Amino acid sequence: xxxxxxxxxxxxxxxxxxxxxxxxxxxxxxxxxxxxxxxxxxxxxxxxxxxxxxxxxxxxxxxxxxxxxxxxxxxxxxxxxxxxxxxxxxxxxxxxxxxxxxxxxxxxxxxxxxxxxxxxxxxxxxxxxxxxxxxxxxxxxxxxxxxxxxxxxxxxxxxxxxxxxxxxxxxxxxxxxxxxxxxxxxxxxxxxxxxxxxxxxxxxxxx
Amino acid sequence: xxxxxxxxxxxxxxxxxxxxxxxxxxxxxxxxxxxxxxxxxxxxxxxxxxxxxxxxxxxxxxxxxxxxxxxxxxxxxxxxxxxxxxxxxxxxxxxxxxxxxxxxxxxxxxxxxxxxxxxxxxxxxxxxxxxxxxxxxxxxxxxxxxxxxxxxxxxxxxxxxxxxxxxxxxxxxxxxxxxxxxxxxxxxxxxxxxxxxxxxxxxxxxxxxxxxxxxxxxxxxxxxxxxxxxxxxxxxxxxxxxxxxxxxxxxxxxxxxxxxxx
Numbered sequence: 001x002x003x004x005x006x007x008x009x010x011x012x013x014x015x016x017x018x019x020x021x022x023x024x025x026x027x028x029x030x031x032x033x034x035x036x037x038x039x040x041x042x043x044x045x046x047x048x049x050x051x052x053x054x055x056x057x058x059x060x061x062x063x064x065x066x067x068x069x070x071x072x073x074x075x076x077x078x079x080x081x082x083x084x085x086x087x088x089x090x091x092x093x094x095x096x097x098x099x100x101x102x103x104x105x106x107x108x109x110x111x112x113x114x115x116x117x118x119x120x121x122x123x124x125x126x127x128x129x130x131x132x133x134x135x136x137x138x139x140x141x142x143x144x145x146x147x148x149x150x151x152x153x154x155x156x157x158x159x160x161x162x163x164x165x166x167x168x169x170x171x172x173x174x175x176x177x178x179x180x181x182x183x184x185x186x187x188x189x190x191x192x193x194x195x196x197x198x199x200x201x202x203x204x205x206x207x
Numbered sequence: 208x209x210x211x212x213x214x215x216x217x218x219x220x221x222x223x224x225x226x227x228x229x230x231x232x233x234x235x236x237x238x239x240x241x242x243x244x245x246x247x248x249x250x251x252x253x254x255x256x257x258x259x260x261x262x263x264x265x266x267x268x269x270x271x272x273x274x275x276x277x278x279x280x281x282x283x284x285x286x287x288x289x290x291x292x293x294x295x296x297x298x299x300x301x302x303x304x305x306x307x308x309x310x311x312x313x314x315x316x317x318x319x320x321x322x323x324x325x326x327x328x329x330x331x332x333x334x335x336x337x338x339x340x341x342x343x344x345x346x347x348x349x350x351x352x353x354x355x356x357x358x359x360x361x362x363x364x365x366x367x368x369x370x371x372x373x374x375x376x377x378x379x380x381x382x383x384x385x386x387x388x389x390x391x392x393x394x395x396x397x398x399x400x401x402x403x404x405x406x407x408x409x410x411x412x413x414x415x416x417x418x419x420x421x422x423x424x425x426x427x428x429x430x431x432x433x434x435x436x437x438x439x440x441x442x443x444x445x446x447x448x449x450x451x452x453x454x455x456x457x458x459x460x461x462x463x464x465x466x467x468x469x
Contacts, residue, residue: 040469065469074348080292081281098281101274104291110348110468121274172468176347198469 004071004090005128006155006180007142008162009064011189014149016041016062023144024066027129034115036126037066037141038204042170044196045188059188059196063168064150066141067092067113067126071178075105075114083123090155090180091128099123110172111179112204128152158182169196212461214272219340220368220454221265223361225258226301226333227369228376232258233326248382252312257376259309262302294339301332337365348466356406360460363402364453367395371446378439386432389442393428396421396449403456410459417459420452 016039024030024037043060069092076084076092083098084105099122106114106123117124129139133152137143142150151158159165165182167174168189188194198204232250270276283299285292308315308325315322341361344352351357370392377383400421407414427445430436 038469063469074346077285077288078291078346080283080285080289080295081278082284083278083281098278098284100276100278100282102272102291103274104289104343107464107466108346108348110466112466112469116274118274123274170467170469172348204469 002090003088004155004180005069005133005152006090006158006182007066007068007139008151008153008158008165008182008184010147010149010162010184011061011063011168011186012184013147014039014062014064014186015147017146019144019146020064020141020150023140024126027140028127030124031117031119034117034124035204036113036115036124037064038112039064039200040204041199042189042196043199045194057194059194061186061189063171063183063189064141065111065113067128068111068177068179068181069126069128071180074108074110074177078104078108080104087130089133091130091133092125093127093130094123094125096120096122110176155180155182166190170198211272212458214268215461216454216457218265218269218272220364220450220457221261221268222298223337223340223365224368224372224450225262225265225305226337227365227367228372229258229301229305229333229369230330231366231369231373233330248377248380252309254376255305255309255312257372259302259305261372262305266298266302290339290342290345294336294343297332297336297339301329301336304329304332337361348468349464350467351406351409351463351465352460354406356402356409357460359402360399360456363395363399364456367392367399368450368453370395371449375443375446378442385442389428389431392445392449393425393432396425396428399453399456400425410463413455413459413462417452417456420448420455424448424452 018039021035021037021039025035028036030036040063041060042063043058045058047054048057069090071090073084073086073092076086080102081098081100083095084092085095086092101116101121101123103116103123106116113125114123115125132139139152142152153161159182162182162184164184166185168183168185232254270279273279282295283292286296304325308329315325341358344357346352370388374385374388374392378385400418403414403417403421407418424445427436427441427448431441431445
């Protein structure tokens with residue numbers, strides 16, 4: 001079986017401090033508005049009255065998401081210039097010598113991983129700090145996390161190490177792109193009926 | 208919302224208009240239907256030139272959407288999997304065939320079999336071009352674009368804009384049956400309005416303006432058909448209104464972009 005690097009994220013313990021987001025931005029010298037790793041604050045739900053008692057059905061949790069270096073990357077399939085390539089270790093990279101900045105991959109990716117760099121006029125995204133992992137160091141986001149909720153490694157090893165994993169709301173069906181991530185869900189993260197919304201939209205979407 | 212969408216709006220609408228008009232001018236090549244009433248006169252060099260200029264202009268506009276146009280030389284690298292690559296491929300071939308047909312028009316009149324071959328190729332690639340354009344937007348991660356709206360709207364707008372251009376070009380030609388063309392435009396306007404009405408809840412405010420424009424255009428086409436208006440300038444007004452409606456609807460289409468997930 002081919003090697004596949006993957007991130008692990010523990011949503012149940014993430015404080016939403018965004019240190020991972022800042023570490024990534026610092027390491028890659030990203031311009032204003034470009035976030036290769038994004039921390040989403042998700043919340044929703046309401047209080048419900050049962051007889052004389054009010055029951056809290058509030059959900060709030062954080063989600064730290066970068067590129068998931070998918071097993072079947074939709075960005076790679078849609079790119080007309082074949083600028084998006086997948087390495088033998090599963091890391092998905094963008095070749096800046098080929099990218100023409102059409103932004104088609106940005107439309108296609110359901111994880112918001114592809115970010116347009118308006119200075120370069122090209123698409124950019126998390127590259128798994130491939131320079132660090134080639135030197136057997138940790139990616140900058142993993143090393144920076146004060147809560148130790150991020151980890152990385154070969155996906156098979158991570159799955160054995162962290163058996164409590166699941167896809168969480170509002171992430172799409174994993175069958176679309178076969179994302180390479182392991183997420184330990186927050187207790188509320190599966191509850192679609194809570195009508196959970198992304199609260200910090202102005203921080204993560206550059207409309 | 209997608210940024211920098213106006214270049215995409217004008218590129219897609221103008222390219223569809225050229226491809227749609229080309230199809231109408233040349234569809235009799237397949238002899239599937241008799242188009243004597245619709246298109247009794249063979250296409251002329253000046254008419255081809257108009258289509259070519261519009262096509263070249265739309266392709267030039269498409270470059271302004273790119274962040275690094277110099278790398279567009281690699282745009283045909285992923286023909287196997289990328290519908291955008293295929294769209295660029297079919298568009299390029301269609302434009303090239305149109306170019307050859309225009310430049311060598313006089314010479315081709317004495318080489319009928321070659322001219323017929325070029326026309327057949329042109330019709331084939333014009334169809335493949337706008338079908339691949341539809342597939343570009345059928346992304347499984349964008350709910351509205353994945354729906355039947357994309358297929359229906361793009362097909363109808365191709366033929367509607369193409370018919371508008373075709374009729375405008377032939378407006379002052381006494382041999383052309385303008386009433387039949389106006390009837391077809393009316394039918395397509397009603398269908399396009401119906402499609403928009405069915406899917407309008409997916410658009411932000413703005414669909415009301417498009418519906419109003421289509422309504423005005425429908426009234427004008429009714430008036431022309433039943434000869435309440437007779438001036439050809441009323442048709443020009445109808446053409447401008449319809450094109451404006453298509454452009455605005457396309458803007459709403461891009462503005463409605465919303466991906467699943469985060």
